[in-house]
Amino acid sequence: MKSSVIIFPGSNCDRDMDVALKKFGFKNTMVWHDNQSIPKSDLIVLPGGFSYGDYLRCGSIASKSKIIKSVIDFANSGGLVLGVCNGFQILTETGLLPGILQQNKYLNFICKNIFVKIKDKKNKYFKNIKKDILELHIAHNEGNFFCTEAELKNLEDNNQIALTYCSSNGLEDEINNPNGAIKNIAGIFNKNKNVLGMMPHPERMIDKFLSGEDGSLFFENLLGNLK
């Protein structure tokens, strides 16, 4: 399986994503934002970081970069596009995903392990995954997902909510909502579920010496589903 990770100026989880993808068997290519086109891929990843320094709004300038038209075309033709953290912010800015990511409710950057519940498994990302709750890691200042009531209704009606923050046993309450996101949302799909945006970083949880191994589960499962 082939993947491409887009590097924007200010991306800083690009290498981590490259390491993770390769570890689980993807043939990954790094693609510079100034390119017009993306090599043939089964998966495109927009990595975490501070693209363009988060200036104007997180993800906003990246969503107007040269490469992004190819990403949108790829998504619209049904290709898998995964945006993690800043990548999620970029996806909302391009309009591929609805809603926005506001500053965290408690106004601080947060770096810690959290739990998320997988809300939908009828998609390429989570089909066959053996767990319902994953322990992942977040590191962000703007992860507070928000959208209009109509958008929220659409997300719910179409099962587009991918992940919600919860306790280790699945309680989706306010205490387990690290950033104030509406309905504890940690990740969403587009309507066709080929585009996934998520705040947690699966690439930081890929061996037992790191924060945990549920990221491994995510990547192994994804690769299995693509084969």
Added chain:
Amino acid sequence: MQVTESVAIDHGLKKEEYFKICELLKRTPNITELAIFSAMWNEHCSYKSSRIHLKKLHTQGEQVVQGPGENAGIIDIGDNDAIVFKIESHNHPSFIEPYQGAATGVGGIMRDVFTMGARPIANLNSIHFGSPQHKKTKNLLRGVVKGIGGYGNCIGVPTIAGQTSFDESYNGNILVNAMTIGLVNKNKIFYSKAAGLNKPVIYVGSKTGRDGIHGASMASATFDDKIDEKKPTVQVGDPFTEKLLLEACLELMEDNSIISIQDMGAAGLTSSSIEMASKGNLGIKLDLSRVPCREDKMSPYEIMLSESQERMLIILENGKENHAKKIFDKWNLDFAVIGETTDSKKIELIFNNSKVAEIPIDLLAENAPVYDRKWKKTKLPQKLKFNKENFKSLNISDCLKKILSNPNISEKKWIWDQYDHTVMGDTIQKPGGDAGVVRVHGTKKAVAASVDSSASYCYSHPLSGGKQVVCESWRNLISVGSKPIAITNCLNFGNPEKEKNMGEFVECVEGITEASKYLNFPVVSGNVSFYNETKDRGIKPTPAIGGIGLIKDYKNMITMDLKDVGNPVYVIGKTEGHLDQSIFAKDILNEKKGPPPSINLCNEKNIGETVLSLIEKKLVISCHDVSLGGILTAISKMCIKGNKGLKINNLKGLTNKYEYFFGEDQARYLVEIPRKNLNKVVEILNNNSIHFDDFGIIQEKNLTFNSDINLPIEELSDAHKYWLKDYMDN
């Protein structure tokens, strides 16, 4: 502007220094030249008060590739890998403007490291604030933490460990020390020494603005009531540009285009250009009209003194200009050829086609003033005689909970949650342990790092305090299973023109030297920050030691959390029960006098090396050194982290339980030993003549000791975890 004695004094020069300048130049300097002298001769750049003492530091060692004198120190960790690291202060700017001051402190130290060709792999910090009750403390803390996080998080370098303390001596002068660790190929290290004639001098990075002018002079003065007027001297950071600069520089460093490279830190273009030329024994000629400027009509004076961030000066091989420019264009950074190296041994500045300054370089560097300032020795205070009858009215559990929630002991999660500590995917020990640990990417090796200081000990007796900090760093590194290799030091002191402050400096340096020599733990880089004084009140002497250790196989790293019920826990090292200067004495008995615990370097070394070998042989599975707050504090942290209890044994020959539990004797560790290894461990300890106590057995939920203590872990945890969060939220 006509230069006179009073103009010179306004630039922070002393009267005698001004006359010396005129004498050396054989004329009166013009204003630009005066500015250059003032920048190069201030304490911050010239080390004029500290230099003769810094020479005594122990800087040699088998693994030392580069000692003090370069942008950062370098140590060899095998397989052509080398670690580049340094700690630096940004105290004065952080007090004036905490966010930008702290942020640019982090930015500056990272540039020092990647200037040498290394990719930064971890950041640490040591931050010190006034009393929690002081009106400025909360905002300063909030701003500093946000600044450190804002910069490091954006660049994508994990902040893996740190130290935070509160003491009223920092009420008017907080300390912000930032440390960066980078990884470099031993054969691809870049230095600042210029070489070759007529080589192009390149300016890259951000444009030059009017920020930070006189920053270095500000950092060499004490504060008074008018500090807010100094705000314009604080630099403003842009971590995004730094990230681009980092990637662009590392890209250019892949081939042999660069002869030498130096970041523009304190005193900006002035000190970077002069240092490069001085080290290469060359001259340098710069056309300031070509410097990319952010604002209109900047004068040569402003251009030379600006401390705008994220800028580098590079001397290239001839003919490589286009190749280099392409890389900087790709990263959208300014690139300008602003001059060349010459054989004049002078710095010559041109502006709008006329010469605006010409100074022989040796006058600025080698002829900079050096002072052998007067200093006063601090006598070892008399040991206190505690009236143990008074202890009878105390309750051990209450004392313990009070100590666990002491601002200097309590958990600092509120801080490290705001630092990205997992980016780069190699952090295997996060903040909150004895040391942070990151893997050397793609290898079996890992680097451990810790930053420590003990201002109370140093204030009470600088010589012992200096030794103690080095030992503390060494123990923290050993406790995670790493072999301590080298240190960097940030020497934060008061006014060197006062004999007492100067004495504190001299004796702390002496202590550091003695300990680092004995432990073969050399100092490879560092920085001195004097004049941490407001309205005549200086800080307690605060040398911060950043230590680096190596773990050959990262799978052998260990943590402090208790692992398995039924395992014995031993105290390794002897407990005499030294209470003077302890948290117990200060917090519970309200007694601030007395000497710090004494240091026995021979024991320190023997015990440390033995504990490390126990870890390496996998005979112990948890380890924590005993420091502030004594044994009971240390074991509580191990219980909290592992969510396990401990039954403390009825200890033989226990003279006084308060002294035993809360004394701060040095060279001690707590270790968890799997039962099957017990005989082997005892044998090794006996063979090395090391004292140990069979301290207790891990049990489920409570910390217990006879009828004196029966505390559920949640209660310990509540006492330990919430002080800072509650303080910041209210």
